[in-house]
Amino acid sequence: EAGVTQSPTHLIKTRGQQATLRCSPISGHTSVYWYQQALGLGLQFLLWYDEGEERNRGNFPPRFSGRQFPNYSSELNVNALELEDSALYLCASSNIRDRVLAGGRDQYFGPGTRLLVL
Amino acid sequence: AQSVTQLGSHVSVSEGALVLLRCNYSSSVPPYLFWYVQYPNQGLQLLLKYTSAATLVKGINGFEAEFKKSETSFHLTKPSAHMSDAAEYFCAVSDSPQGAQKLVFGQGTRLTINP
Numbered sequence: 001e002a003g004v005t006q007s008p009t010h011l012i013k014t015r016g017q018q019a020t021l022r023c024s025p026i027s028g029h030t031s032v033y034w035y036q037q038a039l040g041l042g043l044q045f046l047l048w049y050d051e052g053e054e055r056n057r058g059n060f061p062p063r064f065s066g067r068q069f070p071n072y073s074s075e076l077n078v079n080a081l082e083l084e085d086s087a088l089y090l091c092a093s094s095n096i097r098d099r100v101l102a103g104g105r106d107q108y109f110g111p112g113t114r115l116l117v118l
Numbered sequence: 119a120q121s122v123t124q125l126g127s128h129v130s131v132s133e134g135a136l137v138l139l140r141c142n143y144s145s146s147v148p149p150y151l152f153w154y155v156q157y158p159n160q161g162l163q164l165l166l167k168y169t170s171a172a173t174l175v176k177g178i179n180g181f182e183a184e185f186k187k188s189e190t191s192f193h194l195t196k197p198s199a200h201m202s203d204a205a206e207y208f209c210a211v212s213d214s215p216q217g218a219q220k221l222v223f224g225q226g227t228r229l230t231i232n233p
Contacts, residue, residue: 004161033220043208043223056220090161107221109154109161 002027004093004110012116013081021076021113025093031055032074033094033107034066038087046089049074081117088112120145120211124224132232137181137196139227141209144190151192152210152221153183162208168192179203204231 005024013019025032034046045058049068063079072093078085092107125140143149150169154162166177173185183194192209206228210221 035221035223042225043210043221045220045222048220058220092162106164106167109163111159111161 004091004108006089006091006110006113008113009111010114010116012118014118015081015083017081019078019081019085019115021078021089021091021115023074023076023091023093023110025072025074025091026108029093029095029108030072031094032068032072033092034074034076035090035092036060036087037090037112038084041087043090047076078115083117086115086117088114120147120149120222122151122209122211122222122224124207124209124227126227127225128228128230130230130232131199133201134198137194137199137203137229139194139207139209139229141183141192141194141224142190143192143209143211145211150212151183151185152212153177153181153192153194154208154210154223155179156206156208156226158205165194165207199229199231201231201233204229 007022011019031050033048035043036046037043046060047066048056052068066076068074090109090112092109094107121144123142131137152167153165155165156162165181166175166183168175168185176182181196183192185192206226208226209224212221
């Protein structure tokens with residue numbers, strides 16, 4: 001079974017530009033989560049999408065946005081990039097409705113996209 | 119709000135020695151607790167989780183953790199360290215069963231194994 005995939009693996013942008021990061025969840029998973037892992041700040045929750053809707057949002061400015069497509073893949077968009085947006089962005093997926101499988105609702109992480117803002 | 123504190127940003131042990139990584143949590147509701155491992159240039163892998171079924175939880179790669187409500191702790195242990203255990207370890211808490219909603223992570227502990 002394929003795991004969570006993310007693209008691109010690395011992304012270099014300049015300040016003020018926009019970045020688009022993509023995530024494909026594990027087959028059968030309907031929820032996608034985005035986390036930011038910035039140096040010195042640890043892992044912070046960004047966004048949670050389920051069934052195409054934004055369900056929860058972390059303490060990030062509105063220039064961080066995203067969407068989830070009908071096939072449950074997701075995009076994270078970061079507008080007006082700032083230097084401090086440089087980080088590893090991790091995507092995770094889960095099936096929050098799975099009450100049968102042990103661990104069915106655990107979050108499984110992808111390898112991340114490393115964003116560098118110059 | 120839930121939070122976790124990992125004591126020690128760096129831990130170094132010798133190969134074959136006991137590994138002990140500390141995690142204390144704060145939660146206003148019964149917590150769901152997790153340990154994840156991150157190898158260099160990789161994402162996070164779930165090691166084990168506590169969801170109230172048993173206080174001693176066994177995970178992958180020989181790791182286990184014990185939930186102690188009185189101490190609000192969920193420390194990770196492994197009896198004998200292996201070189202392949204060198205990685206960063208994150209403790210996380212969720213207020214939903216099996217992390218159905220957001221996870222709140224600790225700052226991480228980098229584990230170094232000395233030959």
